[in-house]
Amino acid sequence: MKAIVIGAGLGGLLSAARLSQAGYQVDVFERLPITGGRFTNLNYKGFQVSSGAFHILPHGPSGPLAQLLNEVQADVKIVRSSQTVVRVPLKQGDPDYGKGFKDISFTDFATLLSYKERLKIALLIVSTRKNRPSGSTLQAWLRTQFKDEWLVKFADSFCGWALSLRSDEVSVEEVFEIIENMYRFGGPGVPMGGCKGVIDSLERVIAVNGGKIYTKTEVSKILVENGRASGVIVGDKTHEANLIISNLGHAATASLCSEVLSGDRYSGYLRMLETLKPSAGIKICLAADEPLVGNSGVLLTPYAKRVNGIDEVTQVDPKLAPPGKHLTMSHQHVAPENVKNLDSEIELGLKDLKEIFPGKKYEVLLIQSYHDDWPVNRAASGTDPGNETPIPELYVVGDGAKGKGGIEVEGVALGVAATMKKILG
Amino acid sequence: MKINDNCVGCGQCASFCNKEAIDVKGKARTTAACVECGICVLYCPVKAIEVSL
Numbered sequence: 001m002k003a004i005v006i007g008a009g010l011g012g013l014l015s016a017a018r019l020s021q022a023g024y025q026v027d028v029f030e031r032l033p034i035t036g037g038r039f040t041n042l043n044y045k046g047f048q049v050s051s052g053a054f055h056i057l058p059h060g061p062s063g064p065l066a067q068l069l070n071e072v073q074a075d076v077k078i079v080r081s082s083q084t085v086v087r088v089p090l091k092q093g094d095p096d097y098g099k100g101f102k103d104i105s106f107t108d109f110a111t112l113l114s115y116k117e118r119l120k121i122a123l124l125i126v127s128t129r130k131n132r133p134s135g136s137t138l139q140a141w142l143r144t145q146f147k148d149e150w151l152v153k154f155a156d157s158f159c160g161w162a163l164s165l166r167s168d169e170v171s172v173e174e175v176f177e178i179i180e181n182m183y184r185f186g187g188p189g190v191p192m193g194g195c196k197g198v199i200d201s202l203e204r205v206i207a208v209n210g211g212k213i214y215t216k217t218e219v220s221k222i223l224v225e226n227g228r229a230s231g232v233i234v235g236d237k238t239h240e241a242n243l244i245i246s247n248l249g250h251a252a253t254a255s256l257c258s259e260v261l262s263g264d265r266y267s268g269y270l271r272m273l274e275t276l277k278p279s280a281g282i283k284i285c286l287a288a289d290e291p292l293v294g295n296s297g298v299l300l301t302p303y304a305k306r307v308n309g310i311d312e313v314t315q316v317d318p319k320l321a322p323p324g325k326h327l328t329m330s331h332q333h334v335a336p337e338n339v340k341n342l343d344s345e346i347e348l349g350l351k352d353l354k355e356i357f358p359g360k361k362y363e364v365l366l367i368q369s370y371h372d373d374w375p376v377n378r379a380a381s382g383t384d385p386g387n388e389t390p391i392p393e394l395y396v397v398g399d400g401a402k403g404k405g406g407i408e409v410e411g412v413a414l415g416v417a418a419t420m421k422k423i424l425g
Numbered sequence: 426m427k428i429n430d431n432c433v434g435c436g437q438c439a440s441f442c443n444k445e446a447i448d449v450k451g452k453a454r455t456t457a458a459c460v461e462c463g464i465c466v467l468y469c470p471v472k473a474i475e476v477s478l
Contacts, residue, residue: 032470033468042436042440042441044439051435343450346451366440367436370434370435372433373431
């Protein structure tokens with residue numbers, strides 16, 4: 001059996017590793033000269049900045065991605081980060097970090113609430129396990145339950161960091177799925193070698209299993225025969241296959257077989273594709289001689305104007321920066337209406353960092369933004385249309401087709417695992 | 426080099442530029458150090474860079 005994978009991003013390579021392990025003859029076609037997509041390292045002035053996602057697995061060594069890597073026997077070490085902390089103003093009620101701040105543990109967020117509201121949270125933790133809230137955004141649901149704006153700030157910073165969405169852009173169902181996964185799989189971890197550590201390990205698996213990866217190779221068309229995906233066209237050459245996995249997201253995949261999909265029976269699918277919205281974000285990479293965060297845990301910053309969270313990856317793997325240097329990355333969600341104002345969004349982020357790290361010396365190494373055709377997520381979390389397409393033997397994986405409750409690359413892994421289950425049983 | 430509206434500002438081009446001739450802030454811009462070698466064109470994920478002749 002022959003499988004073709006379009007795109008050598010994380011979803012594509014995970015699929016190629018699993019299929020080649022199961023005995024498929026696998027070819028991966030990648031348009032760019034490098035593999036890994038938005039989940040690899042870029043060497044910038046001696047620092048291993050990431051091409052997209054942070055050098056983080058949201059559920060660390062026991063999450064869905066780590067499990068899938070283990071299943072395909074990929075050899076990569078994932079180190080659990082220390083506890084996520086939340087930076088809050090020193091004096092409760094202050095609007096920002098200007099007059100000092102303290103860091104509290106992520107799980108202690110409720111200590112900032114009144115006794116009455118803490119009691120309410122305790123009750124909700126029990127009652128929502130049986131009756132999950134549904135039918136509204138996280139923010140709208142929070143506002144029906146609590147009067148405290150702190151919870152909305154906290155939710156915005158968590159959703160911004162984990163999903164690149166505001167709490168009024170994500171459904172309460174999706175967030176409860178995520179909370180469930182946090183209980184089930186635990187907190188974040190860092191792969192040794194960063195994102196590329198994972199990509200390299202997958203490439204070794206694919207090579208050992210006889211699979212081939214072709215870079216600088218652009219697929220121009222997906223072929224459909226008798227209603228089933230049957231191959232692809234690269235240049236002027238046809239490559240036949242029994243199975244096609246696309247790592248390009250649903251919309252770009254559909255455009256590779258637009259003639260077939262123009263028929264009436266596919267109009268529902270095409271209409272659904274138009275509703276998918278990519279999520280946008282900005283990552284600011286800082287270089288410093290001294291640690292800025294000081295530990296390997298994620299630092300959430302709900303009282304910053306734009307920055308949602310920060311991670312200092314060199315706390316786990318010092319090789320991600322030149323000797324003696326630290327690499328610290330901040331992430332900020334960009335609201336859809338602000339994508340056209342990226343310059344001012346970046347300025348707000350830079351100003352936040354000055355307030356978050358007062359008196360610290362650092363250099364702004366690189367500012368990276370993601371939106372539209374190279375976004376944070378091709379489909380905003382919770383809106384993924386799944387991995388199947390209307391064309392049998394054509395599946396979509398990657399950040400445009402994740403599993404429910406899957407944060408970032410964990411969602412990519414859940415989507416690939418679900419796809420492989422459908423194919424391999 | 427001409428950088429078109431496809432550019433999202435991901436900085437991938439800057440990391441492969443041998444001359445450190447690309448600044449990125451919301452969008453990529455080439456500096457006077459650019460020698461028009463065209464390496465960045467290959468690495469752009471959104472086909473935003475065109476060699477200007």
